[in-house]
Amino acid sequence: MGRMISWGNYPQHDHTKKSFEVNKLSSNFAINSIPFGNGRSYGDSCVSDHLIDIKQYNHFLSFDEETGVLVTQSGVLLDEIINTFLPKGWFLKVNPGTKFITVGGAIASDIHGKNHHIEGCFSESVNWFSLLLPSGEIKKCSREENTELFRATCGGMGLTGIIMDVEMQLKKINSKSIYQTTRKTKNLKETFEVFEHIQEEPYSVAWIDCLAKGKSVGKSLIMYGDFMDDGDLIYEPKEKMNVPIFFPSFILNTLSVKLFNYLYYRKVSKKITKQKVGFDKFFFPLDSIANWNRIYGKKGFTQYQFILPKENSFHGLKEILQEIEASGKGSFLAVLKLYGKSNENYLSFPLEGYSLALDFKIEKGIFELLEKLDTIVVKYKGRIYLSKDVRVSKATFEKGYPNIEKFREIRKKYNLKELLTSLQSKRVEI
Numbered sequence: 001m002g003r004m005i006s007w008g009n010y011p012q013h014d015h016t017k018k019s020f021e022v023n024k025l026s027s028n029f030a031i032n033s034i035p036f037g038n039g040r041s042y043g044d045s046c047v048s049d050h051l052i053d054i055k056q057y058n059h060f061l062s063f064d065e066e067t068g069v070l071v072t073q074s075g076v077l078l079d080e081i082i083n084t085f086l087p088k089g090w091f092l093k094v095n096p097g098t099k100f101i102t103v104g105g106a107i108a109s110d111i112h113g114k115n116h117h118i119e120g121c122f123s124e125s126v127n128w129f130s131l132l133l134p135s136g137e138i139k140k141c142s143r144e145e146n147t148e149l150f151r152a153t154c155g156g157m158g159l160t161g162i163i164m165d166v167e168m169q170l171k172k173i174n175s176k177s178i179y180q181t182t183r184k185t186k187n188l189k190e191t192f193e194v195f196e197h198i199q200e201e202p203y204s205v206a207w208i209d210c211l212a213k214g215k216s217v218g219k220s221l222i223m224y225g226d227f228m229d230d231g232d233l234i235y236e237p238k239e240k241m242n243v244p245i246f247f248p249s250f251i252l253n254t255l256s257v258k259l260f261n262y263l264y265y266r267k268v269s270k271k272i273t274k275q276k277v278g279f280d281k282f283f284f285p286l287d288s289i290a291n292w293n294r295i296y297g298k299k300g301f302t303q304y305q306f307i308l309p310k311e312n313s314f315h316g317l318k319e320i321l322q323e324i325e326a327s328g329k330g331s332f333l334a335v336l337k338l339y340g341k342s343n344e345n346y347l348s349f350p351l352e353g354y355s356l357a358l359d360f361k362i363e364k365g366i367f368e369l370l371e372k373l374d375t376i377v378v379k380y381k382g383r384i385y386l387s388k389d390v391r392v393s394k395a396t397f398e399k400g401y402p403n404i405e406k407f408r409e410i411r412k413k414y415n416l417k418e419l420l421t422s423l424q425s426k427r428v429e430i
């Protein structure tokens with residue numbers, strides 16, 4: 001029995017954890033089990049009574065140095081792929097904000113990175129994967145073969161079976177560094193103008209001051225850039241700082257968030273700054289502090305990430321930022337990004353528009369605030385990201401995901417409903 005398993009440290013749920021057994025395939029599934037990667041999802045998508053631990057299923061199977069095609073077992077971490085293949089001039093096509101996730105977790109969340117507007121989701125770099133069903137059958141899934149299982153599994157939060165082996169395409173690079181531009185904006189209008197202007201840039205993201213008021217609502221630092229071409233591929237991971245214990249939760253309050261936001265925005269003195277940065281700093285800044293999730297205290301935290309269609313984004317975001325500012329419940333982390341077109345997977349999160357991700361500690365009044373934000377998200381035809389979520393209602397979820405019935409049909413067709421469940425799948429009834 002164990003407790004505390006996902007990144008937000010909330011909710012705590014008694015569970016058993018058993019390593020994935022390759023020799024007795026169907027014995028992996030008990031009633032109410034779910035595949036478990038590296039527990040970097042924030043909420044309850046990887047929380048269930050029985051966890052099937054995939055992390056030991058972690059060998060590279062083949063790599064073609066000419067084409068960059070990698071075949072790997074799904075428990076391999078993105079970090080291991082980078083460490084092994086960066087020196088050979090290959091990198092992942094899609095990188096989330098942490099490299100400590102498994103390939104299986106990347107597919108199950110159909111993750112996106114700072115280049116969604118150019119490269120799409122992680123599944124877009126996947127040629128095929130094998131999927132173990134509770135019946136013990138293994139299906140090869142691709143866009144051409146078992147298409148419906150492919151579309152349901154990418155973004156399907158582990159609810160369609162165990163992703164085993166994966167063939168994926170890596171991206172050619174010729175540097176470990178990024179040439180980064182940082183632009184400071186003074187309000188949401190200017191932030192949107194800059195995003196529209198830099199759509200050709202391969203990677204872009206913004207930090208937004210979510211406690212800014214009045215005319216300053218939406219003031220941001222927008223970071224964008226691309227890999228350099230200096231031939232320097234020598235890489236040694238740096239030592240990390242660590243947060244050894246849970247902080248007392250009072251340390252994080254409106255005042256400390258305000259102070260952080262003030263200093264962070266002020267730190268960039270010029271309107272436009274250009275600099276060379278390592279890929280770790282650019283893609284994975286939070287990874288430099290191990291266990292940073294402990295700063296939110298023992299009660300844990302949640303990340304609220306939503307996306308709104310582009311035509312509704314400006315008004316919707318403004319309303320949401322005003323609601324947050326009025327509540328006084330700010331977030332250090334407030335990441336804004338313009339996404340490209342959606343793909344055909346049934347539950348993939350991205351659609352063409354703006355997404356905002358915010359971290360909130362679990363405290364009195366927080367769920368009431370998030371429900372208010374939900375009504376604004378629904379009003380502007382947006383959706384919530386399941387990988388971060390721990391509390392969205394069935395009604396709000398369904399309004400955001402019009403392909404949910406197709407997903408439910410697959411769960412029924414392959415008899416998945418009893419065996420593969422998470423607290424989240426039960427809550428939103430998928």
Ligand SMILES: Cc1cc2nc3c(=O)[nH]c(=O)nc-3n(C[C@H](O)[C@H](O)[C@H](O)COP(=O)(O)OP(=O)(O)OC[C@H]3O[C@@H](n4cnc5c(N)ncnc54)[C@H](O)[C@@H]3O)c2cc1C
Nearest residue numbers: 037038039040041096097102104105108111112157158163
């Ligand atoms: C600091 C930080 C930054 C992040 N930034 C981003 C970001 O920029 N973009 C983004 O999209 N996400 C981001 N995330 C979320 C993270 O990428 C996803 O939650 C990812 O799915 C976590 O992978 P994991 O291996 O830890 O899986 P877990 O958290 O263990 O599981 C996540 C889901 O994947 C399923 N799963 C895991 N392995 C398998 C398998 N082999 N077969 C079938 N299902 C499986 C689980 O059942 C569960 O539903 C971030 C998370 C953190 C902590």
